[in-house]
Amino acid sequence: MLMAQLRGKLPTEVWLGSEDLLTSAVFGTLKNLSPSVIAALLSRVQPLKGSTAPTVSGPLAWHFWPWWNVCEPDVVIEDAETLCVIEAKLYSEFGEDAAAGSQLRREWLDGLKVSREKGKELWLVAVTNHAVIPADSIRRQLVKSEADPSRVCWLSWLEIGRLLRELGDELGGGWCEDLLDLLTRMGLAPFDGFGEAVGAALRTPTRLPWADRVFLGEERPKMLGFGRVIELVRRLSVSSEISWIFAPAPTV
Numbered sequence: 001m002l003m004a005q006l007r008g009k010l011p012t013e014v015w016l017g018s019e020d021l022l023t024s025a026v027f028g029t030l031k032n033l034s035p036s037v038i039a040a041l042l043s044r045v046q047p048l049k050g051s052t053a054p055t056v057s058g059p060l061a062w063h064f065w066p067w068w069n070v071c072e073p074d075v076v077i078e079d080a081e082t083l084c085v086i087e088a089k090l091y092s093e094f095g096e097d098a099a100a101g102s103q104l105r106r107e108w109l110d111g112l113k114v115s116r117e118k119g120k121e122l123w124l125v126a127v128t129n130h131a132v133i134p135a136d137s138i139r140r141q142l143v144k145s146e147a148d149p150s151r152v153c154w155l156s157w158l159e160i161g162r163l164l165r166e167l168g169d170e171l172g173g174g175w176c177e178d179l180l181d182l183l184t185r186m187g188l189a190p191f192d193g194f195g196e197a198v199g200a201a202l203r204t205p206t207r208l209p210w211a212d213r214v215f216l217g218e219e220r221p222k223m224l225g226f227g228r229v230i231e232l233v234r235r236l237s238v239s240s241e242i243s244w245i246f247a248p249a250p251t252v
Contacts, residue, residue, distance in 0.1 A: 002029060006181055012137040016186060019090035020074075024064070026160060027075045027086070029179055031062045037167070038077060042084065044159050045125055046133050049149035054084050068114065073108040084117040088127040090157075094141050104141035107153070125153045127160075129188060157188040165190060 001126055002025040004010045015021045030038050035058030042054045055081045063076040075086040076137040087094070095103035108124050114164045115122035124147070126138055141150065164176040183189040 002178060002182065006178060006185075017091060019088055019092065022090055022157075022186065022188075023074050023088040024181075024203060025182055026179055027062075027088075028064070029175055033175060034058075035060050035079075037163075041163050042123075042156070044154045044163065045153035047150050047153045048133075048135060048138060053153065054121075054125070054151075056082050056084065059243065068110040070100045071110050073107050073111070076111075078118070078120060079214060081116065081120055082121040082123065083111065084123045084125060085111045086125045086127060090129060094126070094137065100226055102141040102143070104138060104152075105143065105145040105147075107146045108142060108145045121151070123151050123153065125155055127155045127157060129157050129159070130154075131156070157183065158190055161189040223243070 003022070005015050005025065030041070035056065038060070039056050042056060045053050047053070056077060058079070061078050063078075065072050065074060066076055073085045077086070079082045087104065087107060097103070098105070100106055103125065104124065106185045108122070111122045111124060126134075128134060135154075138152065138154065139149075142149075161180055164180045164183070167176045180189055
């Protein structure tokens with residue numbers, strides 16, 4: 001699936017805003033790398049309280065979208081001592097269910113039951129595209145869960161990109177480069193200036209729309225950030241409004 005996204009074999013409207021495809025591409029690739037890579041990534045999480053991060057070491061067991069009692073976490077990673085539940089979000093909010101309760105609350109409670117049965121320590125990691133930890137949102141999700149805030153953590157997609165950039169070709173096989181390419185096209189890679197990011201988008205066969213110059217009608221150009229522009233494209237791609245949002249910039 002990752003290669004289909006990178007080589008333009010899937011329409012951008014299919015994958016550009018899909019958190020499931022993003023989760024599959026990123027964590028599905030990390031699953032096939034050395035356990036030290038996911039260990040390094042988890043060491044970068046930010047807990048709601050304190051500074052301790054989850055630690056894992058191989059061999060690792062990976063589970064994608066397992067169905068538990070009242071929830072379906074995106075990814076579960078476990079070793080002999082730790083069970084780490086990952087809930088990944090792109091543009092959507094954490095789920096709310098009037099009957100079963102908030103999404104993170106359900107994942108904590110179900111995860112606690114599973115971890116206790118296995119004699120392991122539970123960690124819950126929320127991955128989002130925020131620039132800083134959305135602490136209030138996470139705390140609201142955990143009301144009446146009695147979750148341990150020192151073991152509920154947050155990780156940014158940008159931080160995943162930073163790790164991939166630091167690793168570079170260290171692992172061989174081009175895995176880091178491919179994932180970083182995907183994150184760049186989705187506006188989720190660490191910012192290195194508009195020239196490099198736009199250049200990468202223009203090189204993609206599907207020619208992502210946010211790579212073009214953006215001019216909002218007769219107003220002065222606005223810097224919306226790639227994440228916001230991509231979200232606008234995702235929401236308006238089937239609307240006539242797209243014709244004026246992405247109108248060509250005037251020639252000076």
